[in-house]
Amino acid sequence: MSALHNRYTAEGHDARYPLILSQRTTAPERDSPLLFQEFCLGLANDQSRIVLRRYFEQYGPADSQWVEYVHSIPTADLIHWIMTHGKLHIECSENTPQLSSPATARA
Structure with a gap:
């Protein structure tokens, strides 16, 4: 669709390499x-x-016709919010199964 607005690119509104969360085209x-x-x-x-x-x-x-809504938040604020409100899961070397080395596998 070459008629799409020129801001419909990875460079639009200073967003580099955006992650596409949802994309939908319909013809009613x-x-x-x-x-x-x-x-x-x-x-x-x-x-x-x-x-x-x-x-x-x-x-x-x-x-x-097109319309674009751009919402932004400081990165530090979002990281702080995730750490405060998000579900925490902790992994460490003591919880990780050890990979067997080739010498151990032969024994």
Whole structure:
């Protein structure tokens, strides 16, 4: 779809190499406009902010409309929130099964 808005790229809004969380294209009826939606998560170029981008486009032969919502949060704030509210799982060398070496496997 070459008619997509030019900010629909990895470079849009300082988000480098975004992770595509969801992407959907639908054509409700034969002669109705094509609907495109994409949700991406990325980092700002300076890595100071995490950027969530929601892009919507309605594309038809005669007309195209799009809207993009960009949400961002300082990276440090999100990391702090995850550490405060996220589920913690701890692994250490004492919990990890030891890999057998070739000499041990022959014995």
